[in-house]
Amino acid sequence: MTFDSLGLAEPLRLALEAEKHLKPTPIQIKAIPVALEGRDLLAVAQTGSGKTAAFTLPLLHRLAADKHHRVPGSPRALILAPTRELASQIVERIHAYGRRLKLNTSVIFGGVPHGKQIKALKAGTDIVVATPGRLLELLNNRHIKLDRLEVLVLDEADRMFDMGFIRDIRKIVRFCPKQRQTLLFSATMPPTIAELAKEVLHDAQRIEISPEKVAVDRIRQQVYFVGAQDKRKLLADLIDGPETGQAIVFTRTKRGADRVCRGLVEGGTSAVALHGNKAQGARVKALEGFRSGKVRVLVATDIAARGIDIPGISHVINYELPNEPESYVHRIGRTARAGASGIALSFCDAAERPYLKAIERLTRVAVEAVDHPLAQVSQDEAPRRPAKRGARGAGPARKRRRPGKRPVPGGRPFAKSRAVQRQSEASV
Template sequence: MPAHRKRPMADFSTLGLSERLMQGLAKAQFTQPTPIQVEAIPYVMQGRDLMGLAQTGTGKTLAFGLPLLHRLLGVGHPPPPRTIRALILAPTRELVTQIATNLELFTKGTPVKVVTITGGASINRQTERLARGADIMVATPGRLIDLLDRNAVVLDHTGYLVLDEADQMLDMGFIHSLRKIARFLPLKRQTLLFSATMPKLIEELAHTYLREPVKVQVAPPGKPVEKIAQGVHFTPQGDKAKLLESYLQKHPGEQALVFGRTKHGSEKLMKLLVSWGFKAGSIHGNKSQNQRDRTLTEFRDGSLDVLVATDVAARGIDIPGVRHVYNYDMPNVPENYVHRIGRTARAGAEGSAVAFVAPAEMEEFRAVEKLLKQPIPVIGGAPWAADIVAAAPRPGQKPRQGGRPKTGAKPQGKPQAKAQPKPQGAAKAHPRAGRPAGAPGGHAAPKRAARGPRRGDAARG
């Protein structure tokens, strides 16, 4: 990729944006561009393919959105039916909504149409909207493929492709979806890729879909915002709920985002916090899109003080009021830690992030510190000893049961008589069991391997 020279800090008036966009920026009270906007916008305005590396909360949406709108505002005629001029792909519904909301600040009163395409919404209604064409589509890969399969949208006239939070799309298993979508796009297009981290797959993705891109990097990949005060509290898993309560009580009225590992666990924690008197809500994959949107709206307008979420929200929440992030459960992917805590200290504000680490999570915690290339300050407890870590069940595992009792321990319950094998000819089938294995003429039914969800299915749409 061509070398990139850092540009001196500038204001929006020096970036060549149209007067209409300048008026929109002033109305939205955006006075100073962020570093990623200063570095990226001139190249995008020139029509260059671009790879932008920047941490979350640094203004990447306007870095690609403003020059895109600058081009589209000058077109002057509506798009043909079922076609779109610019495609923006994002990994989650929340991020799709966030991007569209930011763009619509500048398209009100203009002929530029922005449509959002995600799962959890009526595909028939989306098909009807696309029948009239659109200037910008912001979509999740899964639902877009559904529409392509129905021939409800064509990408032959799509001159701009933006892959936002590309690293998370790969983490969620969307690489095959991206390859399929790319086959529908014209070769002659401008492609922009934005990512918070730079794994090897991102380099391969950029090499495949970008043409002689310029690389813009305003912070080392995986480095969190400097204004986030980080800390770790070592605590047993069973003590986390009460510990969280004590932290929340220290900052009454300040908004906090709590990240859990599972949908069930996050919902259970939310209900516990509500029972303790906190104004809490939750978003995760088991919630409908309407429920998720309603909860985010309540969190955004201050009706909720605490939001419990799985990683579905790690890159889809842009709420300036979030002051505290609690990693109730450590993430399985270390990069997700950076995305989680990036939900605070937005737009230059300050924030704090505390990780609760149980013995079984020490491996995940060490992986996070390795990614950050620095230790996280200990603000409670002490790192777990190796023998305690080794004895702790891994997340999702049940503690071992039924082991040999210690010497002198009384057996629990009545002892069960040891079953005696019956003669082969005496085997009698249970009405639901079918013919038993080993019976004359019978065959043991092969066990069917449990099939887990394909990677990316849970995030589809």
């Protein structure tokens, strides 16, 4: 099947040809016709499956076909995204696909001054792409109205739940007219998202694209069983390898990202860190440097696990395995973009073995173990557990006492004070 058979307007088909997007992905084949019919849609698909085009193309088709005069501060379409990076990525795709259409798009997110965003809204815009927090702030201050909204898109709904945005989303939906088209996209479908879907969707068509298969199609996955103290040396050795091009290194914490990045820079590797504590200007600069090729390694938390679409990434390295297996799927999906192949390497210390087992259960693939001089930890070694109280080296064991009893030299609990006795009698 080609995009010509999906019924999209000619300007969109020409833009797709210019972007060298000739064949639609499975999620696009199933979602675009439903969205073009004006129906609500619930789509479950992993990042990297082409879902951004699955909702932006029918959205652009609808707005271009039904032209209206722009009203200051009242967009016709709203796309909610969990992070600034993903919001910016969506705007880039809208500009690419809608290059032949006379539609205006604005992006709204936190971390930057309000002035330019308010000015863009007052000038009039057809589409707003926003993160929930800043949008709700502008709604409460009446800088934007959603009374003319025709289409609402919730992208990466499960990620927005993880980041604590569900309450904000429910508040935003109350500002929207009841007569609208709503498209909800999520990589997973936990009970909370299923409940949200029932609230915001009406007579929706559900589409699900095998999430387990997306991660393993063109990505070679390998794991190094290595002690936590040897991860830094192993990373430096792999980064210096001739087969490693641009790479994203994932850590679990922000401090960990800064620490790993600092170690790479001290070793002579061009690297930048990306996480939630960085100012918006620093985050944009880091991504631009990485996208242009000036920076070879991006060290990031899971904030970069979605919304980073850079075709030249050869390796994804999990310096620390995520404690949620779905995050692993999103992480390694940053490589093997646009039909290319990629390599995902993971470092696994003894305490992370349960994380690896959970990942293998989700992906239904046994990750290939790789030998390395620094990776000499036995694969069968059990994770270390904290020593029991009273064990050698753990200090003396303490005797357990019954709750509510205070120990005294005579072995009897202290008697209640007269004031406490009076208070107890009064309460009875």
